[in-house]
Structure formats: C-alpha cells, structure tokens
Amino acid sequence: MQVLNPLAIELNEQLCDAAPAVFALLSELGKRVYLPKGILSQTAEANTKAHRFNATRAIALDFSQDAGDMMHLSVSRELVPELTLESIYGYAPVLGQQALRAAWKAQLLRENPALAGKTFSLPIVTSGMTHGFSLLAELFVDSGDPLVLPDKIWGNYRLIFQTKAGANIQSYPFFNASNGFNTRGFRETLANATAEKLLILLNFPHNPTGYAITRVEAQQIVDAIVTRAEAGCHILVMIDDAYAGLWYDASVMQESLFGLLVARHPNIVSVKIDGATKEEYAWGLRVAFMTFGLEETVMHPLAEKLSGLIRANTSGASQVSQTLILEAMKAPGYAEQKQRNYETLKARALKVKAVASDAKYAEFWEVYPSHAGYFTCLNLKSGNAETVRQRLLEAYGIGTIALGETELRVAYACLDVSDIETVFAAIAGVIEAL
Amino acid sequence: MQVLNPLAIELNEQLCDAAPAVFALLSELGKRVYLPKGILSQTAEANTKAHRFNATRAIALDFSQDAGDMMHLSVSRELVPELTLESIYGYAPVLGQQALRAAWKAQLLRENPALAGKTFSLPIVTSGMTHGFSLLAELFVDSGDPLVLPDKIWGNYRLIFQTKAGANIQSYPFFNASNGFNTRGFRETLANATAEKLLILLNFPHNPTGYAITRVEAQQIVDAIVTRAEAGCHILVMIDDAYAGLWYDASVMQESLFGLLVARHPNIVSVKIDGATKEEYAWGLRVAFMTFGLEETVMHPLAEKLSGLIRANTSGASQVSQTLILEAMKAPGYAEQKQRNYETLKARALKVKAVASDAKYAEFWEVYPSHAGYFTCLNLKSGNAETVRQRLLEAYGIGTIALGETELRVAYACLDVSDIETVFAAIAGVIEAL
Numbered sequence: 001m002q003v004l005n006p007l008a009i010e011l012n013e014q015l016c017d018a019a020p021a022v023f024a025l026l027s028e029l030g031k032r033v034y035l036p037k038g039i040l041s042q043t044a045e046a047n048t049k050a051h052r053f054n055a056t057r058a059i060a061l062d063f064s065q066d067a068g069d070m071m072h073l074s075v076s077r078e079l080v081p082e083l084t085l086e087s088i089y090g091y092a093p094v095l096g097q098q099a100l101r102a103a104w105k106a107q108l109l110r111e112n113p114a115l116a117g118k119t120f121s122l123p124i125v126t127s128g129m130t131h132g133f134s135l136l137a138e139l140f141v142d143s144g145d146p147l148v149l150p151d152k153i154w155g156n157y158r159l160i161f162q163t164k165a166g167a168n169i170q171s172y173p174f175f176n177a178s179n180g181f182n183t184r185g186f187r188e189t190l191a192n193a194t195a196e197k198l199l200i201l202l203n204f205p206h207n208p209t210g211y212a213i214t215r216v217e218a219q220q221i222v223d224a225i226v227t228r229a230e231a232g233c234h235i236l237v238m239i240d241d242a243y244a245g246l247w248y249d250a251s252v253m254q255e256s257l258f259g260l261l262v263a264r265h266p267n268i269v270s271v272k273i274d275g276a277t278k279e280e281y282a283w284g285l286r287v288a289f290m291t292f293g294l295e296e297t298v299m300h301p302l303a304e305k306l307s308g309l310i311r312a313n314t315s316g317a318s319q320v321s322q323t324l325i326l327e328a329m330k331a332p333g334y335a336e337q338k339q340r341n342y343e344t345l346k347a348r349a350l351k352v353k354a355v356a357s358d359a360k361y362a363e364f365w366e367v368y369p370s371h372a373g374y375f376t377c378l379n380l381k382s383g384n385a386e387t388v389r390q391r392l393l394e395a396y397g398i399g400t401i402a403l404g405e406t407e408l409r410v411a412y413a414c415l416d417v418s419d420i421e422t423v424f425a426a427i428a429g430v431i432e433a434l
Numbered sequence: 435m436q437v438l439n440p441l442a443i444e445l446n447e448q449l450c451d452a453a454p455a456v457f458a459l460l461s462e463l464g465k466r467v468y469l470p471k472g473i474l475s476q477t478a479e480a481n482t483k484a485h486r487f488n489a490t491r492a493i494a495l496d497f498s499q500d501a502g503d504m505m506h507l508s509v510s511r512e513l514v515p516e517l518t519l520e521s522i523y524g525y526a527p528v529l530g531q532q533a534l535r536a537a538w539k540a541q542l543l544r545e546n547p548a549l550a551g552k553t554f555s556l557p558i559v560t561s562g563m564t565h566g567f568s569l570l571a572e573l574f575v576d577s578g579d580p581l582v583l584p585d586k587i588w589g590n591y592r593l594i595f596q597t598k599a600g601a602n603i604q605s606y607p608f609f610n611a612s613n614g615f616n617t618r619g620f621r622e623t624l625a626n627a628t629a630e631k632l633l634i635l636l637n638f639p640h641n642p643t644g645y646a647i648t649r650v651e652a653q654q655i656v657d658a659i660v661t662r663a664e665a666g667c668h669i670l671v672m673i674d675d676a677y678a679g680l681w682y683d684a685s686v687m688q689e690s691l692f693g694l695l696v697a698r699h700p701n702i703v704s705v706k707i708d709g710a711t712k713e714e715y716a717w718g719l720r721v722a723f724m725t726f727g728l729e730e731t732v733m734h735p736l737a738e739k740l741s742g743l744i745r746a747n748t749s750g751a752s753q754v755s756q757t758l759i760l761e762a763m764k765a766p767g768y769a770e771q772k773q774r775n776y777e778t779l780k781a782r783a784l785k786v787k788a789v790a791s792d793a794k795y796a797e798f799w800e801v802y803p804s805h806a807g808y809f810t811c812l813n814l815k816s817g818n819a820e821t822v823r824q825r826l827l828e829a830y831g832i833g834t835i836a837l838g839e840t841e842l843r844v845a846y847a848c849l850d851v852s853d854i855e856t857v858f859a860a861i862a863g864v865i866e867a868l
Contacts, residue, residue, distance in 0.1 A: 002577075002600060032597060038589045039835055042823065046833025053849055053857055054833040058641070058808055059717050060779060060847035068848070071775050072715050075765035076758050079516050088758075090718045127561055127720070130749040143436075155472045159746045163466060166436060207492070281506050283493050284524045284753030286561070312593045315564040318752035319718030324510050324522075331509035341505050345494060374492055389476065399480025399488040401473055413494035414502070415487055423487055 096125020114259025123289035150174035187224035203240035210370030229267035249371035262293030285321035374413035530559020548693025557723035584608035621658035637674035644804030663701035683805035696727030719755035808847035
C-alpha cells in the first residue's frame with residue numbers, strides 16, 4: 001500500500017465532500033492518482049504571463065520568419081497547408097482542446113433532447129473510444145469488482161475490463177424470447193449482484209447486432225438501475241455510444257440513454273463514451289470523448305484524477321487529429337455532409353433488412369433485429385459460423401466476422417447497396433453446400 | 435488471481451523457452467495479457483483474401499466515385515489534400531504502420547554505429563513517448579519492484595512508474611563531485627539492489643540538464659549493468675532517447691547507449707524509447723517508438739503481449755500523425771531540413787554555454803554541464819528557484835521551470851539566439867534583487 005500524496009488526499013477529500021458515492025466507486029489507483037504540479041502547471045502559468053520569452057516548453061521555436069513560429073519540417077507541414085503550426089504540432093492540453101470539447105458538448109445538447117436543462121461535464125478528449133474505457137477501468141475498477149455485461153458484446157470489453165483490470169463479469173442474455181432487449185434478465189442480474197459497488201456497461205446502437213432500444217425499454221433499464229441505487233448500491237453506468245446518431249428506424253429511441261440517467265440518483269454515476277470515430281467517419285484519427293453526468297464541484301477533482309491518468313499514459317491525444325475534427329465541425333458544409341453519409345448508410349440498412357429477412361433464407365438463419373449503426377448479425381440455424389466465414393472468404397472472396405458458434409456479423413457500412421443481395425445469396429449458398 | 439487464457443499460456447511458454455530472463459521480468463499483468471483472436475485477426479485475414487466484398491471492418495465505404503473509397507467528410511479531408519483517405523482515416527495497425535516502423539529502424543541503424551550487425555526488433559509505434567513508458571510499466575512493473583533512477587529526472591517518470599505502477603524508486607545523485615555522470619553512484623546503487631529483478635531507466639541527452647555521456651562513461655555504465663547481470667539479476671534497461679540526435683559537443687558520445695547494451699548479456703533486456711516527438715519536431719502528433727534489443731523468437735511473443743496491452747488501451751496511434759511522420763521521412767528535403775533545425779539549435783546551445791557560464795554570473799549560479807537536447811539547467815547559489823521563477827515571470831515576462839529548491843531549467847530551444855544574453859541577465863537581476 002502506497003502512502004498517498006497530499007494532492008491525492010486533497011482530491012479525495014473534495015470528492016468525499018461533494019459526492020461520497022463517486023468516491024466510493026474509485027479504484028485503489030483512482031484513490032491514489034493525481035496530477036502533479038510541476039512542468040505542466042508552470043508551463044500553463046507561463047503561457048499566460050510570459051509575454052517576452054517563454055523558455056518553459058519542451059518544444060523548439062524558429063525565429064527566422066517572425067516572432068517564434070514552431071520549428072518544423074516543411075516536408076511535413078506542406079501536407080497540412082491550411083492549419084496553423086500550433087494546431088498540428090503543438091502539445092494539446094491533457095484533457096483535449098478546449099474549443100473541441102465545447103463544440104462536442106454543444107453537439108450532445110443538440111442531439112439529446114433529454115439533456116436539456118441538465119448538468120453534465122465538458123467532454124474529455126480520449127485517444128479513441130478504447131482509451132476512454134481503458135481510463136474508466138483504471139479510475140474505477142479493482143480486481144474482482146462486478147461488471148454487468150450482456151452475452152453479445154464488442155469483444156474488446158473483455159480484454160480491457162476482465163483480462164487487464166480483473167473485473168468479474170456478470171453476464172445476461174442480450175435478447176429475450178421475443179428478440180427485444182432482455183430488460184428482465186438485466187434487472188435480475190442487477191438484483192442478484194449483492195456487492196455495494198456495481199459497474200454496468202450498456203451499448204446502443206449495439207455492436208454486433210445493430211439493435212437499438214425503444215423508449216419503453218430505455219425506461220425499464222433506468223428503473224432497474226435506480227432500484228439498485230435506491231437500495232444503497234454505488235453504480236457506475238458506462239454508456240457506449242460509438243454509433244450514436246446512426247439510427248435508421250423510427251420505432252427506436254433516437255438519443256442516448258445517458259440523458260435519461262444524468263442526475264437520476266446520487267448513487268448513480270453515468271458516463272457517456274462516444275467518439276468522432278464512427279459518427280464523424282474518422283476512425284484512425286483516434287479522437288473520442290468521455291462525458292460525465294456530474295456537476296462541476298464533483299467533476300473538478302475527478303477531472304484532475306483523469307488528468308493524472310492521461311498524463312501517465314498518453315499525455316494527451318493527437319493535436320492534428322483533434323484539429324481535423326474541430327475544423328470539420330466548424331465548416332459550413334459539415335451538417336449537410338454528415339446527413340448525406342447518414343442517408344447512404346440508412347439506404348443500405350433498409351436494403352439489408354429486406355434482403356436478409358427474406359423468407360427464402362429463413363431455413364438458414366435468423367436475423368437479429370437491427371435498427372442502427374454499421375452492422376447486421378445473423379444467427380445461423382446450421383453450420384458453424386467460423387466454417388461459414390472461411391468458406392465465404394475462400395470460395396467467394398467475401399469477408400465477414402464469425403462470433404461464437406453460430407453468429408456472423410456483416411458490416412453493411414462497407415457494402416454498396418447494389419451488392420447486398422449478392423452477399424446474402426453467397427452466405428446462403430455456402431450454408432446450403434455445407 | 436485470474437486463470438490464464440490458453441493464448442497467454444502459449445505466449446508465456448514461448449518466452450520461457452526462448453528467453454527465460456525475459457519471462458522472469460514480466461509483471462503479473464504482463465504474464466496474463468495476450469492479443470485475443472477475433473475481430474482483428476479475422477479482419478486481417480479478410481484484408482488479404484476478400485477480393486470481392488470485405489464486410490469485416492467497422493468502417494464505412496463510399497461507392498459513389500469508384501470501388502469503395504473510405505466514407506468521409508470533405509470539410510475534413512480538404513485540410514489534408516495530398517494524403518490518401520486510408521492514410522488519414524483508416525485504422526492503423528495496433529503496433530503501427532509497417533512502413534513507418536521499417537523507416538525508423540533504418541534511421542536507427544544509420545544514426546547508431548554500435549547497432550551495426552546486431553539484432554534488434556522492429557520499432558513499435560506508441561502514442562508518444564509517455565505511452566511507451568506506460569506500456570513498459572504495464573508489461574514489466576509490479577508494485578514494489580525496484581527502479582533505479584537518478585535524482586534529476588523528467589518528473590513524469592514518478593507518476594508513471596511510482597504513483598501508477600507502484601515501483602520502488604532507488605535513487606542516486608546524477609552528478610559526481612566533478613560534475614560528470616555519477617557512474618560510481620550508479621554502480622553502487624545497482625550493487626545494493628539485491629532483488630533478482632531490477633528496472634533501470636537512463637536518459638541521455640538528459641532532461642532537465644542537457645548532459646550527455648562520453649564513451650568512457652557509457653562503458654562504465656554498461657560494465658556496471660553487466661556485473662549485476664552476471665550475478666544472476668534479471669535487468670530491464672529502459673533508454674529514454676527523447677533528444678537523440680541533438681548532440682552539440684564533439685566530446686560526448688553521439689549515439690544511443692542502446693547500441694552498447696544490445697546482446698550484451700542474456701539477463702539484460704534493453705529497450706530504446708525514442709520519438710518523432712522531439713527529433714522530428716512533431717510534439718503534438720503523439721508518435722514515438724519502442725525498440726527492443728531482442729531477436730525475433732523472443733520478440734514475437736513479447737510483441738503479441740504488447741499488442742494486447744495496446745489493444746486494451748488506445749488500440750493504436752493516430753493514423754494521420756503516423757503518415758505525416760513517414761511522408762516527411764520519405765521526402766527529398768527531409769535530411770537537409772532536419773540538419774538546418776539542428777544547426778539553429780546548436781548555435782543557441784553554444785551561445786547559452788558561453789553566456790550562462792560567464793564569470794560575472796558565478797556568484798549567482800552554477801551551470802550544469804549541457805551538451806545536447808533543448809535545455810540548460812542552473813543550480814542557484816542563493817534564492818529559492820520557485821521564487822526566482824515567479825519574479826522572472828511577473829517582473830520580466832520570462833517563463834522558466836523551477837525544479838526542486840535551487841534549480842531553474844531554461845528551454846533555449848524556445849529562445850532566439852539574439853535574446854539569450856537578455857534572458858540570463860534578467861535571471862541574474864532577479865537573484866541579485868532578492
């Protein structure tokens with residue numbers, strides 16, 4: 001057991017005072033981490049006050065043109081001709097560019113009516129969504145802590161939370177008997193988890209199925225969580241909104257569950273993990289966000305702890321990546337271009353729904369309900385998914401993802417609408433020939 | 435204690451067979467981590483074989499122009515007009531772009547004569563140098579493990595290795611009585627560390643002083659490490675080469691200590707952490723490298739474990755950042771532009787040396803020997819460093835970094851050569867007026 005640094009003790013006391021339920025959720029690492037004063041804080045001070053010479057920063061300046069451009073290589077700079085040197089090569093703030101964080105918050109408010117009038121944090125920039133989960137695992141998960149997850153998930157949750165952080169996964173079937181979200185199984189799993197600390201991760205639009213919840217299901221989920229919170233359980237609810245905005249079906253809820261959880265109960269800490277990654281068509285830029293349903297007095301010490309964790313991990317996300325996202329969001333054509341991409345994906349989703357659910361394929365597979373995102377997922381009635389995947393690849397040159405024994409994930413976001421019939425016919429052909 | 439996954443067991447057995455000393459260095463997390471088969475491996479297979487339709491990737495393609503460009507927002511893409519869509523927005527491989535890794539290895543060979551003919555790994559791309567240290571801490575450090583560090587260091591080592599990973603820091607004075615590197619203190623600290631596992635971190639050119647070692651000192655350091663290795667100690671030597679290449683003094687060794695440690699003894703695992711960050715004037719791009727002095731049979735399982743750690747943390751570094759580094763390295767003007775920046779910094783370093791060491795300042799400070807990098811560091815003979823820093827900022831608008839009670843770090847990389855006299859005169863003025 002390490003002796004806590006006085007700065008960590010101070011942050012812990014602030015958290016205890018402002019929100020004991022948040023403090024109760026911290027991991028051992030979460031309790032001892034803090035952002036040291038030192039080079040970062042002295043540099044920040046100098047950035048404001050050093051009006052003549054700033055010799056704090058571990059960068060290099062070039063004075064050949066004017067008063068201190070960033071030193072750089074033109075062969076690199078010429079590839080990003082429109083952006084300022086600082087917005088490409090400068091160190092980004094540990095928690096991300098302030099303007100980008102503000103722009104993302106404004107977008108969350110526009111796209112989530114349930115957030116209107118509610119208090120939630122400025123989004124924190126992470127180096128991709130995986131990084132957000134990784135930081136949450138460090139801040140909140142000790143070995144053995146229970147984490148409630150459905151049986152159908154993005155596999156990387158297991159690596160992050162189970163293998164690395166040691167969480168004890170409590171699983172429930174994602175679908176109920178009528179292929180809706182299994183709110184009853186979810187509620188029962190929560191009821192059976194008797195620990196005083198509970199971690200929950202929910203993901204709609206869902207990977208791998210593309211399922212999205214209705215307002216009724218959303219309310220049932222919230223009620224189940226509130227019931228446990230009222231019984232004294234401290235709960236962290238992580239909302240994976242990777243595919244937010246990509247809803248194609250009018251019957252499902254077209255906003256994040258996060259908005260329904262914010263300020264719902266003092267024992268519930270909700271955090272929304274979303275990203276430029278899928279929503280902004282910017283996968284490799286590695287820019288995502290983490291937004292807490294917490295007010296400023298609670299968020300301040302928590303953000304200091306997250307600053308410490310980021311400073312000890314990546315020290316911040318790529319500046320040029322953040323700039324590319326922000327500049328796009330500010331540009332006149334932004335909303336229109338996003339809408340056009342959305343329409344393209346929606347047309348494919350509707351086509352997939354019609355084709356994959358055709359009665360002629362009913363003997364080969366069941367299609368899980370899919371309303372949103374990039375994927376559809378087939379539950380094969382015969383044949384092993386991995387065998388089908390390999391045959392499809394070898395005989396037809398078609399790539400799909402096998403999940404477990406019977407499931408095949410098809411990323412229709414990668415398929416031209418005119419090829420969708422061909423792809424599903426090929427899958428049926430492979431299964432039939434087995 | 436978690437049950438190990440069969441894939442982790444397999445990697446551990448490979449390591450035990452190929453290099454028991456490497457296995458002995460692994461942390462508990464290092465022992466249990468692995469890269470799951472699944473979406474990543476199936477996608478990799480499809481990228482090779484899915485010649486018709488690849489519906490594996492969690493990206494979106496646009497077929498309006500031709501056969502499957504990446505879907506994107508033009509308002510973003512227009513800012514990087516010369517690069518391909520894949521090289522901006524595509525997911526980079528977990529360990530980094532293959533071509534960039536190869537280019538960096540070739541550069542290491544060119545710049546480090548001692549590496550000629552030796553076997554060392556392909557560099558692994560990390561999201562900045564901090565990220566490299568963070569990954570090494572996860573792979574190799576358990577709470578309580580001894581880490582040998584000098585008393586003058588980049589402060590972030592403490593946050594990464596001590597606060598977060600729980601390492602037990604064994605400190606020695608950086609300088610000896612004649613202001614050379616304290617090889618004797620280093621050797622004695624190693625001799626006194628009786629654990630069977632030892633972590634060592636060395637950093638030349640040195641932050642904060644700018645000190646670089648001579649060939650004689652380098653040999654003494656290597657000898658001290660080999661002596662402990664011969665006594666049966668398993669040793670991880672981390673070489674922080676953030677400022678490699680920026681040597682301005684002919685009397686110091688102009689290459690990395692890493693080259694002298696590779697293949698020196700089976701109980702020594704050496705790893706070079708360096709970056710595009712400072713060497714390539716690309717601070718905010720967050721691209722750095724981690725290179726192991728290990729042969730392929732050992733490196734393969736270790737790289738799989740690092741892939742697992744990265745996949746559970748950031749999932750890979752920014753694609754556009756990596757592309758900007760690689761394209762610059764391939765461009766015709768690259769070497770010349772780097773040389774020009776080097777000459778500019780060297781002129782400042784020599785000016786700083788002349789000015790700061792002027793006899794008229796001898797009553798105010800001692801200048802630590804500085805041969806390389808971005809910084810010089812003053813050891814004040816009177817006055818508190820933090821007080822001096824604040825007065826400099828308030829009265830002169832000059833930003834510096836206070837370290838401990840008496841040290842002031844000046845980043846001359848941020849100063850025009852013509853302002854250097856003014857800056858040191860101001861520092862002297864502040865101290866005199868205290």
